[in-house]
Amino acid sequence: MGGHSLLATQAISRIRKTFELELPLNCLFANPTIEELSQHLKTVQQQGLGLEFPAIEPVARTSVLPLSFAQTRLWFLEQLEGETAAYNMSGALRLSGSLDLPTLEQAIQEIERRHEILRTYYPMVEGTPMQAIASHPSLTLHAIDLQHLPAQEQLAEVQRLASIEAQTPFNLEKAPLLRIKLLRLDRTEQILLLTMHHIISDGWSLGILMRELSVLYGAFKSGNPSPLPPLPIQYADFAVWQRQWLSSNLERQLSYWKQQLKDAPPILELPTDRPRPPVQSFRGRNLSFALDKELTSSLLALSQRSQVTLFMTLLAAFAVLLSRYTQQEDLVIGSPIANRHHQELELLIGFFVNILALRLDLKDNPSFQDFLGRVRQTTLEAYTHQDLPFEQLVEELQPERTLSHSPLFQVMFALQNAPTKTLELPGLSLTPLKTETVRVRYDLVLSMEESEQGLKGSWEYNSDLFESATISRMAEHFQTLLAAIASAPEQPIYKLPLLTQSEQQLLEKPLLEYETRQCLHQLFEEQVERSPNAVAVEEGNDRLTYAQLNARANQLAHHLQSLGVKPDVLVGICVERSIDTIVGILGILKAGGAYVPLDPTYPTERLAFMLEDSQVSILLTQEKLRNLPQQQATVVYIDTDWQDISQNSENQELRTCNPIWDLNVDSPIGWGLRGTESFRIQWAA
DSSP: OGGGHHHHHHHHHHHHHHHOSSSOGGGTSSSOOHHHHHHHHHHHHHTTOOOOOOOOOOOOTTSOBOOOHHHHHHHHHHHHHOSOOTTEEEEEEEEEEOOOHHHHHHHHHHHHHHOGGGGEEOOEETTEEOBEEOSSOOOOEEEEEOTTSOHHHHHHHHHHHHHHHHHOOOOTTSSOOEEEEEEEEETTEEEEEEEEEGGGOOHHHHHHHHHHHHHHHHHHHTTOOOOOOOOSOOHHHHHHHHHHHHHHHHHHHHHHHHHHTTTOOSOOOOOOSSOOOSSOOOEEEEEEEEOOHHHHHHHHHHHHHTTOOHHHHHHHHHHHHHHHHHOOSEEEEEEEEOOOOSGGGGGOOSOOOEEEEEEEEOTTOOBHHHHHHHHHHHHHHHHHTTTSOHHHHHHHHOOOOOSSSOSSOSEEEEEEOSOOOOOEETTEEEEEOOOSOEEOSSSEEEEEEOOTTOOEEEEEEETTTOOHHHHHHHHHHHHHHHHHHHHOTTSBGGGSOOSOHHHHHHHHHHHHHOOSOOOHHHHHHHHHHHOTTSEEEEETTEEEEHHHHHHHHHHHHHHHHHTTOOTTOEEEEEOOSSHHHHHHHHHHHHHTOEEEEOOTTSOHHHHHHHHHHHTOSEEEEOGGGTTOOOOSSEEEETTTTHHHHTTSOOSOOOOOOOOEEEEETTOTTSSSOOOSOEEEEEOOO
16 A cells, blocks of 8 residues: 555545445445545545544433434334334354353343443433433343253244244343343353344444453453453443534534425335235345346446445346336435444444435336436435434425325335354354244335345345245346346346246247237137136136026127227226136126226225226126225126126127237336336237
8 A cells, every 4th residue: 555555544544434324335346446446435525525524522321311313213113113123133142162151141241231222211301301321330141051952943933032032022221121041051151142132233233232242251261350351431421422513513414304305205016925014024035146246246346347335236127126116206215334434433332323215217218227326316415414313304304294205205225245243252153043933114125235145135025015935036036127127237237137938938929829819708719619617717616517607698798889989998897706807807808998997995095096097988797895085986796796787699799899908028027017028919809
């Protein structure tokens, strides 16, 4: 580094404090050079982006100690939702080797003594939550002996106990808000379960806790005192400082974010497998995936050529994927940022992490290269204004509050590109243990990290909304998209392929089999001629042969045509899953119309929106669903109106014209999304 070493050190130190995303500086630059760092530092200084912050001074513990802004919102949500484990942070470690339990307990108690936040609880004082700090450590390490169980039963019991721990709420008015349990499997195998409330910790803090545990266990095991230096400030000092600092800097920060998020879409309409419940349960699962070294290297090279970070490239790709799934060109994606400006905060356990609401513009179908430029500008501006607590932003913008989803955004993206340090304890090897319980606060979270083998990723998703198979397909589409981006970033974003090779082949196969340009109902009629007396559909004790089903569909088609159904006419069909469903769909197709499926299990508000948005002229439904939202359509009850419908002819001499359907081979959900190639199935008259 030569003569540039001091400049580089200063640049790295100062930019870290402004732009760090839970991690060291290389999250912002792909293999940065000294010139890049120094130039970026000059830019930051020239724009007056607020790198300098007043020092954080200790405050008297005799005074009232407020919560930080992040803590305040978490406390409020806890009161709003009632007793919940949604904000628990939990993990498990397998300890292999000879464990000294008293030494482990001593190390844990010293960490609790060092960090006041681990002794903090939150009582109400004159109607306002405040921080109160217990004077002495009270954390105990509970050991549970599982040595008497066979190996398979041990594994099941570990998962059961881990699930219970993760789902057991804390009482915010009692300290400590941290639980540690040790499960003994045999003399040399143990599982350590760690559960903390988010109000006292974040992801960075967990790393601090584990590093200090390693240092202290090693020292105490050797009979030495703690080698860790005293902490100059505590979390309560930061909370007081934050409120004082923001009081004079609030307007500048708010001004940017209010403009940035003005008229932002309230929700990302991902195609879910199930309707969104009115109240989130926070139940979730995760799915892991990995990119090979070659693709990882290509993405890093693209980032470097484009003068962006790997984070920006991956965020841009994620945004393209979401846009293709939702057909929305205006997206808001959340991303965590460490929010530790001062050097003293880097060694402190506490809830510091902030969240940035990154609004991305995909309008006009830009090339990925051009869109990447937009993402770069958006993210750098957001980092510049990162100091406004997300909680303050939500309070100021006042988005519609609902318990069904989070405000401002419902998806998040995070990248960890710092190498994970292996935790070591004398005489022990530690391995993270994957547990089955996942608590989610968003619909979808994509987390990625760099490793020696290539990029690794994890999809964390709300299992109330998505099936695992759906997320698995999404992960495959994302990898297909990344490969296309790496090889052809100049392509327009809606021409980049999503589908895997097997999906492409599956969609192309019908083209070879059905080149006669026949309609679906015409193919069905051919089957009627081949086996008129075979059972076509059954429900309980009711069944229809192909001939009977065809006759009913023809009668309904004639009835619909008498009501004005013809090509380009939309017919809504809202019936419970039954024989009526099949009769209804075939009848609409035979009449020449297009059916709009309406699931009767959808919330009333969603059905009302779909009816208003589609403007169907005729609605086919059942008597039991008479209380559907009001609309202007002519309603046909396929069950109670059947006596009138059955007066129509059973023959199929129906004049159906040629509606044209565009099937996009690149759509993740099959129909109607823009993509590289599309073909048409034209229905002949």
